[in-house]
Structure formats: structure tokens, C-alpha cells
Amino acid sequence: MSGRGGSTRGPESPAEALDLLDWRRRVFSLYAEVRSKAASDPRAAWRLWRETRDELFRTHPQSPIPAPERAAFAGLVYYEYDPALRVSGTLMGRPAARIEVPASTGEPVAFTSMGACRFELGGAERSVDAYWLDAYGGGVFLPFRDATAGRETYGAGRYLLDTVKGADLGPSGADGLVLDFNFAYNPSCAYDPSWACPLAPAANRLGIEVRGGERMP
Numbered sequence: 001m002s003g004r005g006g007s008t009r010g011p012e013s014p015a016e017a018l019d020l021l022d023w024r025r026r027v028f029s030l031y032a033e034v035r036s037k038a039a040s041d042p043r044a045a046w047r048l049w050r051e052t053r054d055e056l057f058r059t060h061p062q063s064p065i066p067a068p069e070r071a072a073f074a075g076l077v078y079y080e081y082d083p084a085l086r087v088s089g090t091l092m093g094r095p096a097a098r099i100e101v102p103a104s105t106g107e108p109v110a111f112t113s114m115g116a117c118r119f120e121l122g123g124a125e126r127s128v129d130a131y132w133l134d135a136y137g138g139g140v141f142l143p144f145r146d147a148t149a150g151r152e153t154y155g156a157g158r159y160l161l162d163t164v165k166g167a168d169l170g171p172s173g174a175d176g177l178v179l180d181f182n183f184a185y186n187p188s189c190a191y192d193p194s195w196a197c198p199l200a201p202a203a204n205r206l207g208i209e210v211r212g213g214e215r216m217p
Helices: 014-038 042-059 067-072
Strands: 086-101 109-121 124-133 140-144 158-162 176-180
Touching: 014 042, 042 067, 086 124, 109 140, 109 176, 140 176, 158 176
Parallel strands: none
Antiparallel strands: 086 109, 086 176, 109 124, 124 140, 140 158
16 A cells, blocks of 8 residues: 555564554555445545545654654645546466566565556556565565656656555456556655665556556655
8 A cells, every 4th residue: 555565664663563563454454445445436445545545644653754744744646536547457377487676775676477467548458567575475566657757756656556565456357456547656765765665667667647646745
């Protein structure tokens, strides 16, 4: 979900560990409610997602917003909801291959490539790779970078799915995933460079503008 999805920095004390546990619980609970609401009203699910993220970023001890800046935090900035950005992605398998994805701090993060996730967007078929995180017991990770990056959105790209951290929009049929780009969000390093965040590999760079989800912080 929000800031901590795909980003790493371990707790330094028991109190911080409990705060992080609470953050994870809230994120998993939020996405469970998002999946339930989106079945009948994706826009209402998106509004809930926005409101909850703003509250977490403003008040939670594990917010990626640096503590001195939280009092002045006025909320995250998003594009308006666009129903055309909610699509079904079909996962096309290929032989598993371990890869190292570049990260914001220079140390790569180990993933296993699951294959290409194909979908239709903007009147054409697109494709991004889906990855399985080798650490933390595994999870699906889907970052992307589009043509708005560096101008309207975070230059290193955004995240759409990170299931080990709770960011899961649900299945689409037997071999697919819901890809709703209105739920795209920034990695934690967009707010604080001390975070280590995997970046979007070349295979996940879209040549179109995706005006949905979170904008430049």
C-alpha cells in the first residue's frame, strides 16, 4: 500500500516493531475492504483508499513522511478517478528466472520473474513483468514507470501491487490479476531518501501517460 509497500527499513526497537506491525495490519485490512467495495463500486473503494492513506501518513508513527513534516501534511495528491484505468491483466508464464532489481540506495533487491502480465490500456495491448519477492516468504510485486514520470509523477516510477505488504487488488479469473492504475502509489523513498525502494526495471516501463493514481509528492 502506502509508503511502506516495496520499501525496506527494519525496526530498531520493540516499540518500533509493534508500530510497524500495526501499520501492516491496517494496510492489509484496508485492501481487504477495497477488494470488497470494488466489486460493486470501484470509485468508492478508491475514495476509501485515499482517505485511509491520508490518515495513516498524517498520524501513524510508521508514516514515510518525516516526523517534523507531519503536522503540515495536507494530504497526498492524486489524479481524478478514471474507470478506463481499471483492467484485467493475464499472467503469461515463462521459465522462472532470478533477477536483481535496482533500488534507490544502489543495493539491488532479489526477485524471481514470474512472467509477463498482459493487459489492454489506451486502445493497445501492453505488458509489464510481474515479480515474486525472494525475501519475506514471497509475494507478487508489480512496479511500473510511465511517460508522466519525472514531470507529473515520481521519476523512479510507482507501485501497483505488492502483496507481501498488503497491496493486493485481487484476482481476475483463473490466471489474471486486477490492475487498477487509479491505485498506483509512490514508494517510500519519494518522501524520504533514507528508505531503500526497488525501482521499475526496463521491462516495466510503459511508453504512454498513465494519469491515474498518486502524483508527484
